Amino acid sequence: MSAAKLESADAYLSHLATQRKLSMHTVAAYRRDLQELARLSGDKDWAALTHFDVRRFTAQLHARGLDARSIARKLSGWRGFFEWLGRQGGVSANPVEGVKPPKRAKTLPKALSVDDAVNLVAPSTPRAEANAPARLCDRAMFELLYSSGLRVSELSGLDVHYRKAEAGHPASLGWLERENAEVVVTGKGGKMRRVPVGSAAMAAIDAWLTVRQAPSDGSNALFVSERGTRISPRVVQMRLKAHSLAAGAPVHVHPHMLRHSFASHVLQSSGDLRAVQEMLGHASITSTQVYTALDFQHLALVYDKAHPRAKIK
Incomplete structure (x- = not known):
C-alpha cells in the first residue's frame, strides 16, 4: 500500500475508532478489508478506482472461493470508506456504489426422513x-x-x-x-x-x-x-x-426441524402447496415453495437409489 493510500486508510480507521466509537475488533475487521482492497488495486490510487475495478475485485474474491456473505461485508466496508473519503475531498465519486455481491445460495430447511x-x-x-x-x-x-x-x-x-x-x-x-x-x-x-x-x-x-x-x-x-x-x-x-x-x-433435532418435516412429508404425499401454506400459517406462498425443493430432493434420492441408469457413472 502506497504512503498516500495508507495515510487515508489510517485516518478513516481512526475516525471509526474515535468518532464512531466502534470496538477494536470491528475496526480490525475494517482494516483487513481495506488491506484486501489495497492488494487488489495494486498501484492505483484510491481516486483512480472505478466502478468496473470494484466489480472485477468482487469477481476475483468470488472465484477465490469467498462466500457471498463475506463479499457483501467487504463491499459494505469499502463503500463506507469511499463515502468518508468523498467528504474529505479525496474522491469525486464512490466506485463501490451500485456494485452488488454474488447471490447467496439458498439453504434448504433440514427435514427428517x-x-x-x-x-x-x-x-x-x-x-x-x-x-x-x-x-x-x-x-x-x-x-x-x-x-x-x-x-x-x-x-x-x-x-x-x-x-x-x-x-x-x-x-x-x-x-x-x-x-x-x-x-x-x-x-x-x-x-x-x-x-x-x-x-x-x-x-x-x-x-x-x-x-x-x-x-x-x-x-x-x-x-x-x-x-x-x-x-x-x-x-x-x-x-x-x-x-x-x-x-x-x-x-441434532430442534422443534423447527419437526415443523419442516411435517411440511415436507405432507407435500410429498399430497402435492397440495396451498394447503401446506395454510397449515403452516405462511402469509405468502413464496415462503412455502421452499418445500417443493425438499420434495425434489426426496424424488432425486429415490431415483438415484432405484433407477438402474442412475448408477452408471
Missing part, C-alpha cells in the same frame, strides 16, 4: 418410564409438533380449551379443540389459524391430560412444566434435544 420422524416421536422408553408425567408430556408435545407443524412458541402458548379474558389472565391465543381434533393458534402477525391434529397426536395428548396437574400459575396451559407453570419454548427445545440424542437420531 419419514421413518426417522416417526421413530423419534413414537414412545421408545420402557413402559414404566414412558407413563411418567414428564414423558407423557414430552410425547404429546413432540407428536403435536410433527402432526401439525406448529412453531414452538405456538405449541407452548396452547391452552387446554378457549378461555375468555379474566382478571389477571388474557384471553386464549391458542387452544385445543378435542371434539374437532384441531388446534387453534395465533401465528406471526397475529394471524389465527386452525390446524388438524392427527390421531397419534390426539392419543398422546389424551394420555397426557389424564396426569396433567392444574398449572400453579393460574393459567390454562395445555403443557405444564415440572414446576407447575406454562412450559417455555426453551424447555421444549432442551427436552427434544435430550430425547433425540437418547433415541439415536441421525442429526
